[in-house]
Amino acid sequence: MPRLTIDGRPVEVKEGATILEAAGLLGITIPRFCHHPALPPAGSCRMCVVEIEGSPKLATSCSTPAAEGMKVSTSSPAVKAARRDVLEFLLLNHPLDCPICDQAGECSLQDYYMEHSCAKSRFPAELKEPRQKRRLIGPHLVLDNERCVLCTRCVRFCDEVTRTSELFVSGRSDASFIDIREGKALDNGYSLNLADICPVGALTSREFRFRQRAWFLEKTPVTCLGCATGCRAEAHHAGGEIYRMVPAPGAENAWLCDRGRLTYRPLRAGDRLKKGFIKNGYIDLEPAVREAAARLAGEPGAAVLGSPWLSVEDNAALAALARALGTGNYCFSFTAESGIKDGILVNKDPAPNTAGAAEAAPTGGLDLGELNRRIAAGEIKALITEARAAAFIKGRLPDGFKLIVFATNRSEIPAGAYATLPYASYFETPGTFVNYQGRRGVTGPVVPPPEGVPPLAETAAALAAALKGDGA
Numbered sequence: 001m002p003r004l005t006i007d008g009r010p011v012e013v014k015e016g017a018t019i020l021e022a023a024g025l026l027g028i029t030i031p032r033f034c035h036h037p038a039l040p041p042a043g044s045c046r047m048c049v050v051e052i053e054g055s056p057k058l059a060t061s062c063s064t065p066a067a068e069g070m071k072v073s074t075s076s077p078a079v080k081a082a083r084r085d086v087l088e089f090l091l092l093n094h095p096l097d098c099p100i101c102d103q104a105g106e107c108s109l110q111d112y113y114m115e116h117s118c119a120k121s122r123f124p125a126e127l128k129e130p131r132q133k134r135r136l137i138g139p140h141l142v143l144d145n146e147r148c149v150l151c152t153r154c155v156r157f158c159d160e161v162t163r164t165s166e167l168f169v170s171g172r173s174d175a176s177f178i179d180i181r182e183g184k185a186l187d188n189g190y191s192l193n194l195a196d197i198c199p200v201g202a203l204t205s206r207e208f209r210f211r212q213r214a215w216f217l218e219k220t221p222v223t224c225l226g227c228a229t230g231c232r233a234e235a236h237h238a239g240g241e242i243y244r245m246v247p248a249p250g251a252e253n254a255w256l257c258d259r260g261r262l263t264y265r266p267l268r269a270g271d272r273l274k275k276g277f278i279k280n281g282y283i284d285l286e287p288a289v290r291e292a293a294a295r296l297a298g299e300p301g302a303a304v305l306g307s308p309w310l311s312v313e314d315n316a317a318l319a320a321l322a323r324a325l326g327t328g329n330y331c332f333s334f335t336a337e338s339g340i341k342d343g344i345l346v347n348k349d350p351a352p353n354t355a356g357a358a359e360a361a362p363t364g365g366l367d368l369g370e371l372n373r374r375i376a377a378g379e380i381k382a383l384i385t386e387a388r389a390a391a392f393i394k395g396r397l398p399d400g401f402k403l404i405v406f407a408t409n410r411s412e413i414p415a416g417a418y419a420t421l422p423y424a425s426y427f428e429t430p431g432t433f434v435n436y437q438g439r440r441g442v443t444g445p446v447v448p449p450p451e452g453v454p455p456l457a458e459t460a461a462a463l464a465a466a467l468k469g470d471g472a
């Protein structure tokens, strides 16, 4: 456990910790471009240099281990001068894009210039070397080489995290630039992490570009419901609209996959359901609920199928609906192979709540095999569930079968559905989910639902009340 002093303050650190980490323990933030806590160190940008007593040269704090008895200065005149020089060098050919750059407001170069330099450029603007701008390098990313500070975070991410190595530094010296290998596209399933880790606006997200300024965004913690891993994330939103998702600060998942990051997109999609949908036409929610209740009450073999895509609370509401129906035909038990399938984050189980769906279920009930057998045998003639869970029903639905589903978007409605009821997504209403390791997370609400679209539990309760009314 080495003990050292940084800016005159003592600190004790774990063996192998760097000076930059030791400074962090004291609340001293050393500026850095190439260092990222979840990537191997590069020690290349020189922005994090510090002065160590007795050492002839400044040292990069991100790659120098803290050692017993070290006396470190993070703000000596030599350190300050070195930082100014690094910033002057990085800004030589940097474009004056800040007013239109999406990184403005969260750009390390902009912030460090204000904090550590504020010097006027000695380099004539007309000698600036132009670089390629606005290059599409994958389905989600735009590369602007003029803004790049060659920190290589993006290269190391593709080499070390996804191990797909699409990016590399091309050229030498001041002609160096980030390039993509011939014939490759940056489409490794985790590419949007590069827009987060790029410290400047050189890599920006096509989904976020020019849509919202960083300083208008509110941040709300959420659980990603894209699969059973249940990554901890933060939804950035303004004016009732979500603009992006990023990993939650301090979360064990340093990254999010691209699919998980974009799970908010259906919220404002053109096919978002704001009314009920029966056969081929929209209908107000109230008559849609009455019609669904009539179809369920009218079938002696009506069934309720929970869903691993729904929260614990909404599965409980479906369980209460099964009780109101007085049916023994219900199923809330799901099994799925789970575990990380790509060595990074994505789970084999695509549903976020396989573990939690059964929690609120009544004891007894059917397993999926028996439910399918009874449907095929014509013993069950109507069933209510959530749209994606309808895929658990195997084979063609028997003629006249009344499938009633809850869905957020029209594209989710399964073939053969008789009636669809809209519900508020978990960005719009709170819900508890249990991930594949048994970790519970409560997510939402982040933004309000479309007018007139209630949480699923509310509509399920209205259905149960309508059923009881029918039976009275």
Ligand code: SF4
Pocket (backbone or CB within 6 Å): 147, 148, 149, 150, 151, 152, 153, 154, 155, 178, 197, 198, 199, 200, 202, 203
């Ligand atoms: S594109 Fe961004 S992350 Fe990649 S080297 Fe340039 S500044 Fe660094």
Ligand code: SF4
Pocket (backbone or CB within 6 Å): 224, 225, 226, 227, 228, 229, 230, 231, 255, 256, 257, 258, 259, 260, 261, 345, 346, 347
């Ligand atoms: S791995 Fe799963 S939980 Fe994590 S971000 Fe991707 S979809 Fe979401």
